[in-house]
Amino acid sequence: MTTPSSSIITFGPAEEPDRRQQFIELMRACPIPDGELLLNMGLFLTPQTLSRILFMDFLYQKVLEVQGVVMEFGCRWGQNASLLTALRGIYEPFNRLRTVVAFDSFEGFPSVDVQDGARMSQGGYATTAGYETYLDQVLRHQEQEAPLDHLRKYRIVKGDICQTLPAYLAAHPETMIALAYFDLDLYAPTRACLTAIRDRITRGTVLGFDELNDPVTPGETLALKEVLGLDRYAVRRYRYSARTSYLVIE
Numbered sequence: 001m002t003t004p005s006s007s008i009i010t011f012g013p014a015e016e017p018d019r020r021q022q023f024i025e026l027m028r029a030c031p032i033p034d035g036e037l038l039l040n041m042g043l044f045l046t047p048q049t050l051s052r053i054l055f056m057d058f059l060y061q062k063v064l065e066v067q068g069v070v071m072e073f074g075c076r077w078g079q080n081a082s083l084l085t086a087l088r089g090i091y092e093p094f095n096r097l098r099t100v101v102a103f104d105s106f107e108g109f110p111s112v113d114v115q116d117g118a119r120m121s122q123g124g125y126a127t128t129a130g131y132e133t134y135l136d137q138v139l140r141h142q143e144q145e146a147p148l149d150h151l152r153k154y155r156i157v158k159g160d161i162c163q164t165l166p167a168y169l170a171a172h173p174e175t176m177i178a179l180a181y182f183d184l185d186l187y188a189p190t191r192a193c194l195t196a197i198r199d200r201i202t203r204g205t206v207l208g209f210d211e212l213n214d215p216v217t218p219g220e221t222l223a224l225k226e227v228l229g230l231d232r233y234a235v236r237r238y239r240y241s242a243r244t245s246y247l248v249i250e
């Protein structure tokens, strides 16, 4: 697997990339023996990455008594899908119906719309070729850390979500959604997903959003405004991160 140069947009100070690179080199040079490596991954968590984990935990705890699956729209490297799988192992290891479904093209943005602003471009946020196969192995291992691991309780759905989500829902007519996390960054697929899930959400369903109110990614807010409206639900931000927010269907 070759590593692509990173295409992510960041807002840190000029010296941040160098500092981060030094930290990465420390991580790669980590002398901890294999038998203790996974136990010590917290060494490399930063406030930014830890707050992401805390947010996933916050969202997951909100849906413990809500029936339905967990979906991530735009999983990219799959960190959230892995975290959500681990959280299931902590909070409800015997909930065999709490499938975690991770969607992505794994080829970056299939297309961008004029509504998405100047900084989004086709192919942005691509993964390495075949990454979904690697992610499948990671999630399989993650699942094996909790009971009922003989039942596969995650799915990875590759392709343009404007097609794959309606197809998934048609193929799984029983699907109710307890938690959906939107991280597509773009107008058209966010709109398509909000539209597709409307008859699969219930009172209590939580919708998480990665980039509402962000001028870099205006499409996500536009899509929410058009499909659900901005005045109908309280859109709350997660207090430990500038951008992430959520609403509860009531």
Ligand SMILES: C[S@@+](CC[C@H](N)C(=O)[O-])C[C@H]1O[C@@H](n2cnc3c(N)ncnc32)[C@H](O)[C@@H]1O
Pocket (backbone or CB within 6 Å): 073, 074, 075, 076, 077, 078, 079, 080, 103, 104, 105, 106, 107, 108, 109, 110, 111, 124, 125, 126, 159, 160, 161, 162, 183, 184, 185, 186, 189
């Ligand atoms: C910012 S990244 C997601 C990051 C990931 N959730 C995380 O926390 O690391 C946005 C993802 O949305 C995906 N995406 C955007 N539009 C898509 C579409 N129409 N179909 C499938 N995936 C799409 C991209 O491929 C990309 O991986």
